[in-house]
Amino acid sequence: MQKVVKSFEKNKFQEVRVGVSEYQGNDLIDIRVWTLPQGAEEKVPTAKGVSINVKLFPELKEAILLLEKELKDNNLL
Numbered sequence: 604m605q606k607v608v609k610s611f612e613k614n615k616f617q618e619v620r621v622g623v624s625e626y627q628g629n630d631l632i633d634i635r636v637w638t639l640p641q642g643a644e645e646k647v648p649t650a651k652g653v654s655i656n657v658k659l660f661p662e663l664k665e666a667i668l669l670l671e672k673e674l675k676d677n678n679l680l
Contacts (some may be wrong), residue, residue: 604623604624604625604630605622605623605624605625606622606623606624607620607621607622608621608622608623609621609622610637613636616638616639617636617637617638617639617646617649618636618637618646619634619635619636619637620633620634620635620637620648621633621634623657624654626654629656630656630657631654631655631656631657632654632655632656632657632659632660632663633652633653633654634652634653634654635648635649635651635652635653635654636648636649636651636652637649
């Protein structure tokens with residue numbers, strides 16, 4: 604299974620895709636940069652990203668919430 608649940612533009616040539624995938628029987632959360640190579644028509648994944656087991660989602664969610672608080676506390680959001 605491979606499903607993108609959210610993508611957003613990083614810059615003119617790259618986007619970040621967040622989704623769910625499966626590799627060797629493991630369900631993964633995949634957060635990866637996709638880029639448009641020169642002369643290509645479709646974006647391709649880069650090595651820049653992270654894949655973590657879905658069992659670690661609670662820790663990822665906690666980290667994102669803590670990051671949001673830190674950004675707000677420092678007037679960055």
